[in-house]
Amino acid sequence: MQRIAITGATGYLASLVQLYNRGRFEFVPIRRTDVNYSHPDEAERFFSSIDADLVFHTAANATTAACENDPVGTDLVNRDSAIAIGRACQATGKRMVFISTEQVFNGLSCPGPFDETTEPCSVTRYGQQKAAVDAWMRESLDDYVTVRLSWMFGMALPGVKPSPGILGNVLRALRTDTPTKFTCNERRCMTYAQRLAAQFAQVCALPSGLYHFASANTLTTYESARLVAERLGACAADIERLILPDTVRYADRFRDFRLDASKAQAVGIELGSFAEDVDLCLSDFGW
Numbered sequence: 001m002q003r004i005a006i007t008g009a010t011g012y013l014a015s016l017v018q019l020y021n022r023g024r025f026e027f028v029p030i031r032r033t034d035v036n037y038s039h040p041d042e043a044e045r046f047f048s049s050i051d052a053d054l055v056f057h058t059a060a061n062a063t064t065a066a067c068e069n070d071p072v073g074t075d076l077v078n079r080d081s082a083i084a085i086g087r088a089c090q091a092t093g094k095r096m097v098f099i100s101t102e103q104v105f106n107g108l109s110c111p112g113p114f115d116e117t118t119e120p121c122s123v124t125r126y127g128q129q130k131a132a133v134d135a136w137m138r139e140s141l142d143d144y145v146t147v148r149l150s151w152m153f154g155m156a157l158p159g160v161k162p163s164p165g166i167l168g169n170v171l172r173a174l175r176t177d178t179p180t181k182f183t184c185n186e187r188r189c190m191t192y193a194q195r196l197a198a199q200f201a202q203v204c205a206l207p208s209g210l211y212h213f214a215s216a217n218t219l220t221t222y223e224s225a226r227l228v229a230e231r232l233g234a235c236a237a238d239i240e241r242l243i244l245p246d247t248v249r250y251a252d253r254f255r256d257f258r259l260d261a262s263k264a265q266a267v268g269i270e271l272g273s274f275a276e277d278v279d280l281c282l283s284d285f286g287w
């Protein structure tokens with residue numbers, strides 16, 4: 001059985017991937033207590049001697065504000081340690097699978113969706129850190145898969161705590177009766193996280209390269225939030241009262257972060273539309 005070292009092992013996507021692929025791979029979970037990603041040289045030493053066939057690197061500080069507030073510290077974690085792990089993989093003949101983000105395109109003014117040939121342009125430190133790793137991997141590694149994800153969503157499972165997503169944000173607004181704003185000036189390909197977990201084996205076996213992995217979406221984030229509320233069964237009056245349009249955020253420049261996933265789909269990765277993903281998620285969780 002293939003041995004996969006998985007970093008950020010207790011995080012959302014890593015724990016979901018492990019849950020869905022238990023019998024398929026032998027996972028070697030790497031937690032914060034095993035490696036300090038503030039010290040890239042330590043990370044390189046650790047992964048140079050790890051007994052695994054492939055390294056799936058998910059650990060990162062993915063909070064945009066944290067990256068802006070501590071650019072130097074998060075550069076070490078999100079950029080330099082990822083590159084150090086890549087160097088260790090290259091030196092020891094292991095495939096590296098890395099999760100990148102739609103945020104590498106958040107500085108573009110032209111409309112998406114963007115494919116893998118689009119040059120990244122990011123105005124946030126988090127996006128710049130991920131873009132730097134993507135570029136380094138492409139130039140330096142012989143055997144790698146970079147998966148650029150959009151904003152993932154899902155529900156909690158035993159041992160799996162979703163990071164903030166559109167479904168959780170809408171559910172919270174409805175359940176706590178809290179009017180909540182969603183921006184009208186943004187389009188993203190929000191994707192059900194189980195798409196990744198259920199197709200993890202296929203992702204690990206992709207031909208070496210960069211892939212966009214996201215379901216299609218033509219709706220703004222505000223329209224997407226309304227769709228989620230409808231599918232959750234909220235009545236029209238509650239949707240009007242609780243799911244509010246935010247016309248101010250990103251009014252300066254419309255943000256289109258959408259990813260074109262045709263390349264991954266052409267080699268057999270199954271993705272849908274945002275509405276299909278919401279329905280799939282609610283059906284999986286017996287809504």
Ligand SMILES: NC(=O)c1ccc[n+]([C@@H]2O[C@H](COP(=O)([O-])OP(=O)(O)OC[C@H]3O[C@@H](n4cnc5c(N)ncnc54)[C@H](OP(=O)(O)O)[C@@H]3O)[C@@H](O)[C@H]2O)c1
Pocket residue numbers: 007008009010011012013014031032035036037038057058059060061062077099100101102149150151152153163
């Ligand atoms: N979720 C999304 O919508 C999304 C979209 C695009 C890309 N991504 C990328 O996907 C990956 C996983 O995301 P996620 O949502 O699963 O995030 P998550 O739940 O926050 O998990 C991140 C993991 O990284 C670990 N980590 C963070 N800083 C660390 C450090 N300095 N040293 C060691 N470990 C550290 C965390 O450890 P602790 O648990 O100990 O804090 C956690 O296990 C990230 O690389 C993220 O950038 C996520």
